[in-house]
Amino acid sequence: MHRNGLVALAVITILVFESMVPSMVAASNPVLVYSGLNFPVSFRFTPDGRILFNERTTGNIRVIQSGIILPTPFATLAVATDGPEQGLLGMALDPDFATNGFVYVYRTVYNGSYYHGLVTRLNATGNTGVNPVTIFDVTNPSPGNLYHNGGYLKFGPDRRLYAQVGEFQNQQLAQNLSSNAGKILRMNADGTVPIDNPYRGSLVYAYGIRNGFGMDFDPTNGNLIETEAGPASNDEINVIVPKGNYGWPNCSGRCTNTAYVDPIATFTPVVTPTGIAYSSGGEYFFGEWTGASLNRLKLNSSGTVQSIEQISPIGATNDGVLDVVLGPDQKIYFSTRSGIYSYDTSFPGGTGPPFAPNISSSLISFGLIAIGISATIIFVLFFQRRRKRSESRQPVCPTKSKALLTLRRLESQL
Numbered sequence: 001m002h003r004n005g006l007v008a009l010a011v012i013t014i015l016v017f018e019s020m021v022p023s024m025v026a027a028s029n030p031v032l033v034y035s036g037l038n039f040p041v042s043f044r045f046t047p048d049g050r051i052l053f054n055e056r057t058t059g060n061i062r063v064i065q066s067g068i069i070l071p072t073p074f075a076t077l078a079v080a081t082d083g084p085e086q087g088l089l090g091m092a093l094d095p096d097f098a099t100n101g102f103v104y105v106y107r108t109v110y111n112g113s114y115y116h117g118l119v120t121r122l123n124a125t126g127n128t129g130v131n132p133v134t135i136f137d138v139t140n141p142s143p144g145n146l147y148h149n150g151g152y153l154k155f156g157p158d159r160r161l162y163a164q165v166g167e168f169q170n171q172q173l174a175q176n177l178s179s180n181a182g183k184i185l186r187m188n189a190d191g192t193v194p195i196d197n198p199y200r201g202s203l204v205y206a207y208g209i210r211n212g213f214g215m216d217f218d219p220t221n222g223n224l225i226e227t228e229a230g231p232a233s234n235d236e237i238n239v240i241v242p243k244g245n246y247g248w249p250n251c252s253g254r255c256t257n258t259a260y261v262d263p264i265a266t267f268t269p270v271v272t273p274t275g276i277a278y279s280s281g282g283e284y285f286f287g288e289w290t291g292a293s294l295n296r297l298k299l300n301s302s303g304t305v306q307s308i309e310q311i312s313p314i315g316a317t318n319d320g321v322l323d324v325v326l327g328p329d330q331k332i333y334f335s336t337r338s339g340i341y342s343y344d345t346s347f348p349g350g351t352g353p354p355f356a357p358n359i360s361s362s363l364i365s366f367g368l369i370a371i372g373i374s375a376t377i378i379f380v381l382f383f384q385r386r387r388k389r390s391e392s393r394q395p396v397c398p399t400k401s402k403a404l405l406t407l408r409r410l411e412s413q414l
């Protein structure tokens with residue numbers, strides 16, 4: 001091959017590196033979008049592109065607008081934070097938020113005797129939440145109990161507000177249909193009971209729920225899927241049906257007892273599944289708090305699990321992913337104790353490379369490109385010198401063949 005051909009090949013090699021390396025890194029790793037946040041346990045996108053998020057421990061609802069975290073909270077609500085699962089928890093925006101500005105949050109409070117779980121509705125006036133009205137109140141029956149509060153909120157395609165409420169470590173309440181504890185509840189946007197609820201006059205939609213903090217609907221078929229934390233084993237993912245009894249505490253995990261609805265997936269050892277978001281075509285993404293990762297869940301058309309793949313480890317054990325939300329750009333967004341990340345779901349891989357902050361990934365990319373350029377230049381110079389030496393005593397062809405082999409070796413190594 002002529003020298004010009006080799007130079008052209010070297011340039012092509014550089015271009016290949018430049019085009020491949022950054023796109024692989026950008027697509028496969030979650031990208032840290034907002035850092036320095038204070039325990040953003042839930043967040044939602046408004047129709048006009050803002051993000052509202054709850055700070056679990058402060059009671060602040062915060063606003064991110066045009067990429068800026070506004071210094072003044074949207075609202076600050078009283079919260080009890082005596083336990084690590086308490087505070088300002090779930091958030092939902094009204095289906096008519098664009099016109100009525102209603103924001104719903106779930107919070108725990110203490111009245112001097114008992115802890116309560118409240119759903120409070122605020123009205124957005126610009127970036128300020130006003131006129132808080134509590135539309136739901138459940139009493140934790142055990143005065144000293146701090147755990148299993150539930151607290152996740154989601155509007156369904158039926159425009160009803162769904163809430164996960166834990167059993168407050170009072171296990172039998174989950175099987176007691178006269179209690180709102182240990183249930184998935186369905187309510188009108190003002191907290192009243194819908195006339196078409198499965199139990200007349202009751203908010204109960206499904207029961208036998210231990211404690212969960214994540215659910216979402218498949219908009220194509222209305223299916224509701226939830227994550228639920230198990231005891232020392234059997235975390236669950238469930239497809240929720242009205243009047244479904246999900247077993248707790250009589251059955252944990254799969255029991256093949258027709259009295260109970262079995263989960264579609266279980267996790268032992270536990271991972272503490274958290275927020276879950278529908279993405280597209282039977283595909284969901286859910287977070288793990290204990291397992292500290294984002295995962296892709298694919299369902300078959302029958303609703304059974306086709307696959308569960310770890311996208312990327314993130315954070316540390318017991319310090320992982322909180323909420324997971326589908327963004328208006330069709331990327332998956334998820335929160336951790338201190339930030340919000342985005343993930344491009346078009347990346348087809350399963351287990352991704354070890355997570356690294358985006359800035360580090362960029363540096364690695366530039367480093368690889370620099371190595372590629374340097375090695376190619378060194379090779380071209382080396383070839384020029386060798387060619388000058390060999391032209392007087394050897395045929396050209398063998399040297400060219402060796403050079404091509406060397407270049408291919410370089411390509412394969414870089």
Ligand SMILES: [Ca+2]
Binds near residue numbers: 246247252263
């Ligand atoms: Ca169950």
